[in-house]
Amino acid sequence: MNTRRFVILFALAAGAILLSSPxxxxxxxAEYDMTTVTPIKGTxxxxxxxxxxxxxxxxxxxxxxxxxxxxxxxxxxxxxxxVNWKRDTVKPGDxxxxxxxxxxxxxxxxxxxxxxxxxxxxxxxxxx
Amino acid sequence: MVRNRIxxxxxxxxxxxxxxxxxxxxxxxxxxxxxxxxxxGVWIIDHFQPALFPKGTTPPFTPWGEAQFKKANTxxxxxxxxxxxxxxxxxxxxxxPMEIFQVPDKVLIYVEAGNQLRQIxxxxxxxxxxxxxxxxxxxxxxxxxxxxxxxIGFNDVTWLDHVGLPHSEGLHVVERIHRADHDxxxxxxxxxDTKAYTKPWTASQTYHLKPxxxxxxxxxxxxxxxxxxx
Numbered sequence: 042m043n044t045r046r047f048v049i050l051f052a053l054a055a056g057a058i059l060l061s062s063p064x065x066x067x068x069x070x071a072e073y074d075m076t077t078v079t080p081i082k083g084t085x086x087x088x089x090x091x092x093x094x095x096x097x098x099x100x101x102x103x104x105x106x107x108x109x110x111x112x113x114x115x116x117x118x119x120x121x122x123x124v125n126w127k128r129d130t131v132k133p134g135d136x137x138x139x140x141x142x143x144x145x146x147x148x149x150x151x152x153x154x155x156x157x158x159x160x161x162x163x164x165x166x167x168x169x
Numbered sequence: 170m171v172r173n174r175i176x177x178x179x180x181x182x183x184x185x186x187x188x189x190x191x192x193x194x195x196x197x198x199x200x201x202x203x204x205x206x207x208x209x210g211v212w213i214i215d216h217f218q219p220a221l222f223p224k225g226t227t228p229p230f231t232p233w234g235e236a237q238f239k240k241a242n243t244x245x246x247x248x249x250x251x252x253x254x255x256x257x258x259x260x261x262x263x264x265x266p267m268e269i270f271q272v273p274d275k276v277l278i279y280v281e282a283g284n285q286l287r288q289i290x291x292x293x294x295x296x297x298x299x300x301x302x303x304x305x306x307x308x309x310x311x312x313x314x315x316x317x318x319x320x321i322g323f324n325d326v327t328w329l330d331h332v333g334l335p336h337s338e339g340l341h342v343v344e345r346i347h348r349a350d351h352d353x354x355x356x357x358x359x360x361x362d363t364k365a366y367t368k369p370w371t372a373s374q375t376y377h378l379k380p381x382x383x384x385x386x387x388x389x390x391x392x393x394x395x396x397x398x399x
Contacts, residue, residue: 070219071219071243071244071332072243072244091390091391092387092388092389092390092391093252093282093387093389093391094391117265117281117282117385117387118385118386118387119265119266119281119384119385119386119387120265122385123382
């Protein structure tokens, strides 16, 4: 394999890794519509307990019954712990409703406001 | 004679031990105009100010400053997207707690965001030939109960606020940090950067004391995806 071909393959591989990475980054609330709160009911696929934001991934259905994955972004772990969140507050398989501010660009991503468990009990994600 | 001296000493000691604290307690705010140098504790902002110039107000931009601000996009080029340091003054406007320590020759501010440690040197002036850094070189002096902090020596990577106010390496920040009362801390900023702004401007942030809070670990572990699969 010559050097040039190796460089191209390396660049393609690096690009593939970057593109397959989740769109997780540290950012402001500017990307969310802070004026409305949307409820989404679904099944927890994963709860990622990480900084600078924790994430809940939900498998839900759209209006037509098609499967759609939602991502709810939470605050940082220190602040969540101060309002009684733990790494096992939600678990894969839990049926919950997430309430939050949707992304302005239409992606199925929200900034989490609160969750409601199957028994109706609610837990706020407000940390301020 | 010796016994009398001991008695007098005990009376004076009792005055210091019991009477003076009682007087301070009655005045309500022992930090006001007494020259007490005590900023220690865990503090958090009382309200979040993403923009230091809210809608309807205009920063005194130079043409260069305005051009830089127009390039700012919180979703694309916020220096903090990859958890780079916030820099000063933005670090002081982050909605996460900070703990202030006073040690000989320094006031240290340990901020939960990124577990950044800010050093304010109170025993020296600015060093010569500063290498530009994210948080610059902070030196402080006490004026009564107020810590006056002068910071220069910045790089030009950071934003001044969360929406993209720009600055150059010529940034000069002066802060007046004081306890308005036992549970309230105030940081008054004067920001000067002749490349970005036509005149100095001011900002202010108030903080609440949070007894019992501890600074949590905060590592941007989401960044692991740059090198590791999800």
